[in-house]
Amino acid sequence: MNGLMGSKKLKAKVSEAFFRTLLESAPDAMIIVDTTGEIVLVNGQTERMFGYARDELLGNKIEMLLPERIRSLHVEHRGKFYGSPGIRPMGAGLELVGLRQDGSEFPVEISLSPVETAGGTFVSSVIRDVTNRKRMEQQIIAAQEAAERANKANSAFLAAASHDLRQPVQALSLLNGALRRTVKDERALEMIESQDHSLTAMTNLLNSLLDISRLDAGVVTPEFEEFPMQRLVDRLSPEFARQARHKGLEFTSCACQSMVRSDPNLLSEIIQNLVGNAIRYTEQGKVALDCVERDGHCSIVIEDTGIGISKDQQQDIFKEFHQVKSRGGSKEGFGLGLAIVKRLTELLGHSIDVESDLGSGSRFTVSMPVSGRLGEHTGGAEDGETVARESASGLIILIEDDVNVANAWGLLLEAEGYRVATAASATEARALIKHIDETPVLVVSDFHLLDGSTGVEAVTNIRRHYGLNIPAFIVSGDTSKVVKDARPVDNSTLMSKPVNTGRLLAAARIATRTGEVPAD
16 A cells, blocks of 8 residues: 555656656746736746746746736736636737846737646746847838838839930930921931931830839839720831831731720830830841730730741740840840830730741730620721821920920921920910910820929810810820829820820821821
């Protein structure tokens, strides 16, 4: 019998020793309190965490480890826990803090567990010091806030850069267009044509650099709408044909009856980059822009007879600054066009594929779901060259606050045959129209004007004065969202700087003759 009792005592001592070893080896502080909140057991981590010796803790209330301001509240919560004990985190959703012996506070996480024994109910608290984690969280939050501030600053810079950098290019482009229409000497015309080629290359590079920066900054937001693909093809094809003729190439495009859902401006940029690349890398033969509808998808196919792309380069062509390395490859550009195309197609949720054989040409396909169909294309859109043969006349009100750009606009429009009245702001435009006896046939306005007014305000004021829905071109180099204010204005179009002078004058002829701004 004595042997049996000795065995039980030994097992109890072994169990107690095991429990204490387990308690001491725990990585977190562990405190056990009774129903009155008195500390009855602690481990070594508790001493190290709070700075108290074990004897200083035992027999005292648990609230001694809390800041004075929350002790009474803790007593209340402790009573509620004993009323409904269970395993749960303490103060879920609250920021918990502990108090060290030296008076310093630190953030903690606490898990509570009821412990039933022969001597009554106790509560085991597992306490973790989360100072380092909180510090890392604050650093992450601070980094995110800094990134957001930098992103906003970057967006503001990009908007300003887009406007300010495009202004001188716009002036040069307009002056070049004016010279082309006034100079008759063939040698001078050749120089003007060469200048135009350089301006086009500079414009493309500038646009690419600004576009890739905006995409990297995440400030490009698609504006989806349903529209006929043919509208895009009709708008872009004349300029592609002109570029192809300049290189002695044939350019063809086909009719498309598909209605699609996309952002027409971003999709235009994709097509312009792909066709521009095709023309750049094709020395002889043709470039074709086709539209294929199959299995509920509309595919825009750009095919050329150019230098082609080797298999080992086809995975890299969509990377920034990558240019096809091949005999006859173009030295123009920074290799950003296809990088922009890839990012824009991903942004729009469209797919892009490439097929190419070195020396035989390339075929790029951009696909998107069809949202409907049109009737057969009738070719009713007016041809820019046909319109260009008609004489230009009438008064155009020009609102532009940059003197150099305003002068260039005036020279271009007057060379074409229009009369021009100029103002620098919406306020000046209001004063100007009071002294004009003739009703303007067109209003051309920059978006951002001198006194903080906008082209939208200026156009609205002029239309209200004459009681007519006068056609309007609103021009801007600003790529920020504020320019979206210009898009809903009736019988107007938003043109991005630098404006192509050929397209501008063709659109002006249609608008001044019909009183309606041509679609896109």
